[in-house]
Structures are given as C-alpha cells and as structure tokens.
Amino acid sequence: MEPRSRSFYVLVVFFGLFVLFLYGPIFTIGVLSFQGPNGGLTFPMNGVSTYWFHDLFEQQAVGDIWGSLRRSFVLGLMVMVITLVVSVMGGLAFRNKFRGSSVLFYLVIISLTIPSILVSLGVGLIFNIVDLEVHWTTSGLGSQLTWTLPFGLLIMFAVFNRFDKSYEEAARDLGATPWQTVRHVVLPIIAPSLIGVALFGFTLSYDEFARTLLTAGSDNTLPLEIFGMTTNVTSPVLYALGTLTTVFSFFVIGTFLLIAVLLRRRQTGAGTDAGKGMV
Amino acid sequence: MNNTISPEKTSWMLVSPLAFILGLFLVLPILIIIMVSFWDYNEYNFFPAFISENYDYLLTSKVTLDTYLKTFKFMILVWFFCTFIGFTVAYFLAFHVRTLPMQIALFLLCTIPFWTSNIIRMISWIPFLGRNGIANSTLISAGIIDQPLEWLLFSDFAVVLAFVHLFSLFMVVPVFNTMMRIDKSLIEAARDAGASGFQILTNVIIPLSKPGIMIGSIFVVTLVMGDFITVRFMSGGQSTSVGRVISNEIGLLQYPAAAASAVVLLITVLIMITIMMRFVDIRKEL
Known part of the structure; x- marks a missing residue:
C-alpha cells in the first residue's frame, strides 16, 4: 500500500469533526439528563442523580x-x-x-x-x-x-x-x-x-x-x-x-x-x- | 411460463396497494387543498365558495415575497453547507478509507442519527448554544468575548445550524452511493496520465459524483422549503418561513388561506424538483 497523503489526515480531522457535530449535542443532553434535582438546562452539573428519570415515571403535570x-x-x-x-x-x-x-x-x-x-x-x-x-x-x-x-x-x-x-x-x-x-x-x-x-x-x-x-x-x-x-x-x-x-x-x-x-x-x-x- | 396472467396485469396487481395508499393520502389531499384554497372562511368556520381572494391577498402581499426570500436564503445557505460537508465526508469514505468493512462501519456511523428523532436533535442544541451554554462559556473563558453572544440560540444562525445538522446526511448518503460506483481504474488512468490529486478531484470525481449531489440537493432543498418546525423552534418563534406561515394559518383555523399558501408552495417545490430531475435519472442511480 502506498503511504497516506497529507490530505488524508486533513480529511480524517474533518470526518472526526463531522461525527462530533452529529453526536456531540445528543451526547451532551445524555450527560445533562443526569443533573441533580436542582440542576438546570445547561452546564454546570448541579450534582449527579437519576432524579429526572424518576420524574418521568411520576404522574406528569402535562400530557401522557x-x-x-x-x-x-x-x-x-x-x-x-x-x-x-x-x-x-x-x-x-x-x-x-x-x-x-x-x-x-x-x-x-x-x-x-x-x-x-x-x-x-x-x-x-x-x-x-x-x-x-x-x-x-x-x-x-x-x-x-x-x-x-x-x-x-x-x-x-x-x-x-x-x-x-x-x-x-x-x-x-x-x-x-x-x-x-x-x-x-x-x-x-x-x-x-x-x-x-x-x-x-x-x-x-x-x-x-x-x-x-x-x-x-x-x-x-x-x-x-x-x-x-x-x-x-x-x-x-x-x-x-x-x-x-x-x-x-x-x-x-x-x-x-x-x-x-x-x-x-x-x-x-x-x-x-x-x-x-x-x- | 404456464400462467395465463400477463406480466403487465401482474405488475398492476402488485402496485395496487401502493397506488391505493398514494391515491388516498397524497393525490386526494392535494386535490382537496386545491379545492379548499378557493373556499371562504370566517373566524369560526370555512365553507364552500369559489373566490380568488385567498390568492389575491397572497400574491400581492409584500409579506409573501419577504417570506419566500427568507426561505430561499435559508435554503441556499443550508444547501451550500450540506453539499460541502456531504461531499467531503463521502469523498473521504469512498476514496480514503481502504477496506469495505471499515467503509460500511463509518458510513453507518454517519447514518444512524438519521433514524433518531429530529425534535430531540433540535432540543440537544440548547445546552450548546444557550446564553450560559457551552459555546458562550468556552468563548468567555478563552477571553475571546466578554459578553455572552445572544445570537447563538433562537436566531437565524441557529436555524441554519440545525438544518445542516439534520439534513447533511441526506447529502452524504447519495453522494457516497454514487462515488462507490465510480470505476477506480478511471482514477488510476488519470494518475498515470500525470494528474495531481486535486486535478483528479476536479476533473474526474466531481463530474462523476454529480448525480449523487443532485439527488442530495433534491432532498435538502425540498426539506428546507417545506419546513416549519425547525424554523419555529430554533429561531424561538422569531424567524419566518413559508412553512411557518402555513402552520400559523392552520393554527388560526384559516384553512382556505393556508390551502392557498400550500398550493403556491407546492407549485414552487414542484418546479424546483422538475428542474433538478432533468439532471439525474434517479432510478438508474440507485
């Protein structure tokens, strides 16, 4: 096999950024869903808990x-x-x-x-x-x-x-x-x-x-x-x-x-x- | 063959469920929309009539023109970024990843988000772009800005970003598919003839990838033209698009007005598809 050209490494970085762009946000809300009970919608994490998942199983105020x-x-x-x-x-x-x-x-x-x-x-x-x-x-x-x-x-x-x-x-x-x-x-x-x-x-x-x-x-x-x-x-x-x-x-x-x-x-x-x- | 049914009749029987479903839930709805667009309405109800006022208002209003210009602006920006990103990613996968299993694995990695919820993928930008979000706090701690940027979330910027996030896959997939069908010996021939990597890209790969780019463009363009939910959510209700106007009219129960807007939008989209379909034979490219 011939050696990798410089453009290959540029493209690897580009592809990596694209994957990060695709998955980064969803991964972030995955992390944030473990917020503590007093945590908000953005970082910083206010403790770590499964409070919000339990909350899902409670009777919801809105909807079903x-x-x-x-x-x-x-x-x-x-x-x-x-x-x-x-x-x-x-x-x-x-x-x-x-x-x-x-x-x-x-x-x-x-x-x-x-x-x-x-x-x-x-x-x-x-x-x-x-x-x-x-x-x-x-x-x-x-x-x-x-x-x-x-x-x-x-x-x-x-x-x-x-x-x-x-x-x-x-x-x-x-x-x-x-x-x-x-x-x-x-x-x-x-x-x-x-x-x-x-x-x-x-x-x-x-x-x-x-x-x-x-x-x-x-x-x-x-x-x-x-x-x-x-x-x-x-x-x-x-x-x-x-x-x-x-x-x-x-x-x-x-x-x-x-x-x-x-x-x-x-x-x-x-x-x-x-x-x-x-x- | 010992059966007596002709192939054509067999085909007709086989497509009849498809024709039935599309007839009932696509053709009939379009006809009804066209019909209702000539109807009249008041605050509570809409009723049969034959008036052209819905169109008169729509086609003479400056708001319509502005809305279309705004939607075209979104469309062109999103198309540009999706094409650039989609082509580059597909090019990397098709020509720089060397083994087929690796190509398939990375390709799947790119397509999996397509099968997850768009609404949640939009929501997932909040922690990034919000006033106290990751982007702002990173920029502040890096000393680049000292006030949080207000235009990151709930702005046209956020709308375009979300569109590109949601729809770039629609460009990656068809372009990758087309590139995988390019005969690799053509590239070797170009190299033997002394072409540089860049020349191979511009003279061989880009021309041969055009059908895939065209199919991707059809997706991206029509998805952006018809969208109402991304614009509403990501702009925080501040920006507008043709789809949002229709959705607002529906919300106000002005069905005939919504229908007239829908007819104009449909004609616009159909013209665009017809033009783009001239450059590609979709069935051959699959």
Whole structure:
C-alpha cells in the first residue's frame, strides 16, 4: 500500500469533526439528563442523580408520555409491516414496464419531496369535510405511509437493480411457478435488504412529526408529545425523555443491523454469494 | 411460463396497494387543498365558495415575497453547507478509507442519527448554544468575548445550524452511493496520465459524483422549503418561513388561506424538483 497523503489526515480531522457535530449535542443532553434535582438546562452539573428519570415515571403535570410512547411504538410497527409488504410488491412490479409506471414513479417522488405540512393539512381537511374524526391509526397511519413508502420503494429499486435475474431463470427452468420463484428464490436472496426497509419503516414512523401533526387526533404520538413539552417544560426532564427515546432508537437500530448481519452471514455460510451486492 | 396472467396485469396487481395508499393520502389531499384554497372562511368556520381572494391577498402581499426570500436564503445557505460537508465526508469514505468493512462501519456511523428523532436533535442544541451554554462559556473563558453572544440560540444562525445538522446526511448518503460506483481504474488512468490529486478531484470525481449531489440537493432543498418546525423552534418563534406561515394559518383555523399558501408552495417545490430531475435519472442511480 502506498503511504497516506497529507490530505488524508486533513480529511480524517474533518470526518472526526463531522461525527462530533452529529453526536456531540445528543451526547451532551445524555450527560445533562443526569443533573441533580436542582440542576438546570445547561452546564454546570448541579450534582449527579437519576432524579429526572424518576420524574418521568411520576404522574406528569402535562400530557401522557407513556401513552404516547405506546402509541408511537404500535404505530411504528403498523407502518413497518405495511411499508415492507407494499414496497416489496411495488419493487417486484416495477421490474417490468407497465402502463402508468412512470406516473406512479413520479407520484412516489412527489410523496417523498412534498412539504410535509401539505400532507398533514390535506388529510386533515379530508377528514374534516367528510366529518370523520382524525385518529393516529387511520389518518395518522396513512400520512406516515406517504413518508415511509418512498424510502421503502427506492431501497427496493436499489436492491433489484443489483439482483441477478439468472437465479430466477434457473428456478423457472426447473419448473417453479412464478409464486414459487418469488417465495423460494427471490425473497430469501433479498431478505437482508428487507431488514433495511423495515428499519426505515419503523424509525421514520417512530420519529415522524410534521405529517402526523394534524392527523394524529386527540391522542399524541411521542414526537408530538415531546414537542408539546418544549413549550412548557423547562427542566432536565425533557433531556431525560430525549435520552431515553434516543437510547431506545439506538437499541432498535442495533437490533435491525444485527439481524441484517446475521442473515447475510447465514447466506454466505450456505455457500451462495447471492444478494451480496454493495449496500 | 404456464400462467395465463400477463406480466403487465401482474405488475398492476402488485402496485395496487401502493397506488391505493398514494391515491388516498397524497393525490386526494392535494386535490382537496386545491379545492379548499378557493373556499371562504370566517373566524369560526370555512365553507364552500369559489373566490380568488385567498390568492389575491397572497400574491400581492409584500409579506409573501419577504417570506419566500427568507426561505430561499435559508435554503441556499443550508444547501451550500450540506453539499460541502456531504461531499467531503463521502469523498473521504469512498476514496480514503481502504477496506469495505471499515467503509460500511463509518458510513453507518454517519447514518444512524438519521433514524433518531429530529425534535430531540433540535432540543440537544440548547445546552450548546444557550446564553450560559457551552459555546458562550468556552468563548468567555478563552477571553475571546466578554459578553455572552445572544445570537447563538433562537436566531437565524441557529436555524441554519440545525438544518445542516439534520439534513447533511441526506447529502452524504447519495453522494457516497454514487462515488462507490465510480470505476477506480478511471482514477488510476488519470494518475498515470500525470494528474495531481486535486486535478483528479476536479476533473474526474466531481463530474462523476454529480448525480449523487443532485439527488442530495433534491432532498435538502425540498426539506428546507417545506419546513416549519425547525424554523419555529430554533429561531424561538422569531424567524419566518413559508412553512411557518402555513402552520400559523392552520393554527388560526384559516384553512382556505393556508390551502392557498400550500398550493403556491407546492407549485414552487414542484418546479424546483422538475428542474433538478432533468439532471439525474434517479432510478438508474440507485
């Protein structure tokens, strides 16, 4: 290997600063959430305690943190499953050209890039006009899907762009029906990527704010609850909640990545390099 | 094949759930917004009508122009910093990190915050930028300033900083993806032909990374244009943007006015996307 150039070290420093920029603030509130009972929102630490975490478990003066956490979790799972199924079906469909495919593709791009407040407003208006009550399981779910489905579908495009069709042809030559080909050949090969789609589906829903704002109804999801807290809570309990849900996010991300790694390892262990395309 | 269903019909069946969801929660809402933008309203209610006053007011008001200029200012600044940071980070990952596992690990390190809450990532700037925050106390103890800087938090500076913090990942990921597809032999060829490192960067890598930069730009530009929450939170309610105007009108239950603002914003964003999509074939780049 050739020796590292000077620009390499400059870039290492730049990258290090970028990582610090990404993680520094969240790490800071992680530390500050262990403020003593009389501590404030900034340094210095006024003692070290888990007071604010205990405070979270007390009856809150405002809102319903645990209810919103539960709703966000359930909604995340619902969005995840629907995103996964619909994206895989869509990904399979888009491998062939069909009439309307480019219109639908542009709709997906619009869904991704449309200002979120328009989805919130539009869905809210529909429910208002037909006199239905907005609820996180109906209007909230639908609005979030307009955000997660484009990501799921774009990932599936990326996956199928790298997919070696000769495996399918082989299955077909051996007499497999189209369904058998998908079930026993295509799905097992793309399985690790499906974990990625699921990760996007869950986390993007769990953290979604703008599209849920006018569509969640009277029961808040967690991000809505946290945002509500920012206007009237000025104690480190806000940080404690932030730390807790970020740790939870890290846990979810870690679990998904671990599953993806294990699936991929099992594939390579089984003696095939199928689906081992770049990330 | 022994099945009788044509491939086109199979595709239609497979995309029908997608089409259904987008039809119900994307197309229909847009149509409803367009419809309501012509409706009338009073303090308590909004009702069917066909008036153009919502647009007349919107399109002749100086406030609209100022708001758009302000939003464009945010957009250009955020785009510039995100592109610079995103390109540099992606360049480092793709061309200076030598092993694939290391590349993947560092890439994941950059993308993990994307899957955590934006609201909390905004809140997390408070201890840094506040009046008694880390930035001010560091600068004071270093003797650079003797009064705390008031413009760090709840200012346009804070808005741009938070935007860059939240959205730079949207630039890193597509640019990295594009760079990883650049044939390394092109760079060797350039080097053999006597190009310096800087020339390779400007003549080979930057031109070939353009599709990724374009995809990242589409994300960054549309996210900033439509934002209302970052501007509200990070400016402490003092700054404005197009999204915030809409959100305020919704707060005042002036739905037809909000709808008209939303239509104008949507048209603006669609024009920008259409222009940017001309430079990149997204499906090919994935």
